[in-house]
Amino acid sequence: MNNTTFAEEVKALPGGESLEMCYSCGTCTSQCMVQLKQEPEYNPRRLLRLVMMEMRAEAYTNPTTWLCSACDLCYPACPQQIHISSVITAVKQIASQNGIKTPLATSVVNQQTCVACGLCVEVCPYDAISLQVIKVPYRGAVPVAVVESSLCMACGLCGAACRSNSIGIPEEYSDLDVIEDIWSWLRPEGASL
């Protein structure tokens, strides 16, 4: 174990330099759409504070670390010009290096049906998907899409782009679930697929 502090590690990564400029005004939090629409516990200001106060365990499990979509709505509003999404990405990177897995339900590939067309690789905004030749049961060593779960933000673009229904977010955001949702909106009288 080296002797660098958490703050030093974050500051060493690109965009993390101005971490300690934060004077806790709360502009970022009140600006944030993730906080507003999805997760009330989401708070970038507090994550920055956790980093500065060396509270690693809390920072790694804090929803803020994993839910930032890097929309950068907070950056132009920050009076101290801290690139907050870069700081969060830095924390996420350090967490991943320490073996922490994202709590999000990330994209999953059906290796049996994937044809490695590369459409999902092209559309992924987070560069989380790559084509790799791996050994797949019953198919041998073939190229298939592979998702790097620490980079995936579970936006679902890959699932929408895939022609063979081979990639997507499982559970509540699978194709079937979404279609059922749409049906329930169109036919409110309880009609289903």
Next chain:
Amino acid sequence: MVDAARQPLIEVKTYTEVEKVEGFVGNFKVTLREKSKYVRADRCNGCGDCAKVCPVEIPNYFEMNLAPRKAIYIPMSQSVPLIYTVDLDACIHCYKCVEACGALQAIDFSMQDKIVEEDIGAIVVATGFSHFDPTPMEEYGYNRYPNVITAIEMERLNNSAGPTSGRLIRPSDGKVPQKLAFINCVGSRDKRFNPGCSNFCCMYSIKNAVLLKQMNPNVDISIYYIDIRTPSKGYEEFYDRARSMGIHFIQGRPAMITEDPQTHNLFIQSEDIALGRVVEHEYDMVMLNQAAIPQPDQEKMSSVLNVARSPGGWYMEYHPKLRPLDSPTDGIFFAGACQGPKDIPASVAQGSAAASRASRVLHSDSWQIEPTVAVVWSDRCVSAQGKPCGICERSCPYGAIDYQQGRAAEVITAKCHGCGGCVAECPHDAITQLHYTDAQILAQIRTLLAEEPHKKILAFRCHWCSYGGADLAGTSHFEYTSNERGLKVMCSARMDTDFIYEAYRLGAGAVLYSGCHPQDCHYITGQVVGAKRAKRLETIFERMKMTPGRFRVEWISAAEGDKYAHVLNEMQATLDAMPEEELLAEIDRLRPEMEKRLGRLGTIPGVGPALDYTQGIIEAMLSKEVAVK
């Protein structure tokens, strides 16, 4: 103000612009443009009949453009002197005012601007500050939502002499607002606009909130803040009083204001840090406390007065702690917010102090200056032989050198502050600086490098910054190499190329050339003169293939003791990394080059005897027996 105008020894000149300031302490010649008011001061009695008949209406700047004024106007109701002015840009030349004025015949459209020159002993600059316009901060919707106004606009609305006779109403529908919010730090403490704190806005917003609460106890007032700063006597007690009156203080900088388009009510969204959650509140009206910024023409005035500006644009004082209201130019003083944002008590204190500083000038027959002024040896100045030069004049930050081709340059001693820039720049060594003569400094260099010079690091420090930095490094016990030998001059502008060459000729291991950061220079632009020369030296030594790191240029402030220690340790590391014989070989290789550049050194008056004398001291110092005696 009325008292000041009545006092027979005070002459008030309004609507007058300072165009030029020449001369020096006690003997300024100031050129003023007395702008034409088109109303004769000796005839106007301020009755206002002219304004009543004027058909033109334009926004009134004093009322924050919330009310109209006529093309013939007085700036405000308490104007001193009470004389009307015609705004010729707005006037339609109907001459109804002339008719209304009648027999008084005070209005005269043939008047012209008058240029006058005055003899002035001392100048007090009290030009105040300006307000940041929050329009570029789109998130707050100023100028887009009618009920978002600035705190100054609110003050006009709340003033009994203001456009609404003191009734605070909403601009959108004229109703009296019941739920109000103030937002602090709008444009200040914000690196996108003004990084500094505006000093008085916390107290200012509390004052406004208390005032509104006193007028109507039922009104609901919130103040959004990042930090509340109430540092002076009685301020914290006032803050307490505001809290006990039921004013809400919400820690959290609002990210956004949105508006209900039907009611024009406003929604402020912010994190409430104490609650740890994002809250949204509805208000009838929102007031923004804008940042205090320098006057828009402060840059122009700084070149007229020849005073420097600090980062941020405020006028720079001589010393932030010890001479906070003196300008770097003798005889010019600052009062109030032109030197930096400050509140009323501080401005009044500074105003009184500046007046007494100025009266010291007026009541003296003579004026003491620093004795370290420059002196020209007229027999050495090439201008006296008719050759063109003028380098000294160009390097002087104070315009203290009178140069005319054909006669020797002259130093106006009262204007000279003793940076020594001209002395070092003069290519003919025709100028010297008292107490920092070439002979004195060369003698110091010789003595410092008397023993094992190749192991020594000679550090040139400027009096105000890097010397202070070295001092701080010492008092803070920052460890740095004991091979450093320091030498002080007043400014990096004085660090002559000859000194550096001489140091290397004598075999110095390394030389540090250090001074203030450009914005901190106590001689306005002295550092710039020094920095230019340092750059030239760096190129020369590079061409000589001197090992990089043996000559180093660093700008170190008096607060950067750690940097001073760090730089010297790095230089020591450079020397340690070189084998001794290699270093000595390099010194020997470069010695003839240095000698070539030092050809004229012996001809400078005083240098020969000083060096002979120094030689005696060095010999005595090196021989232990004599040293013991």
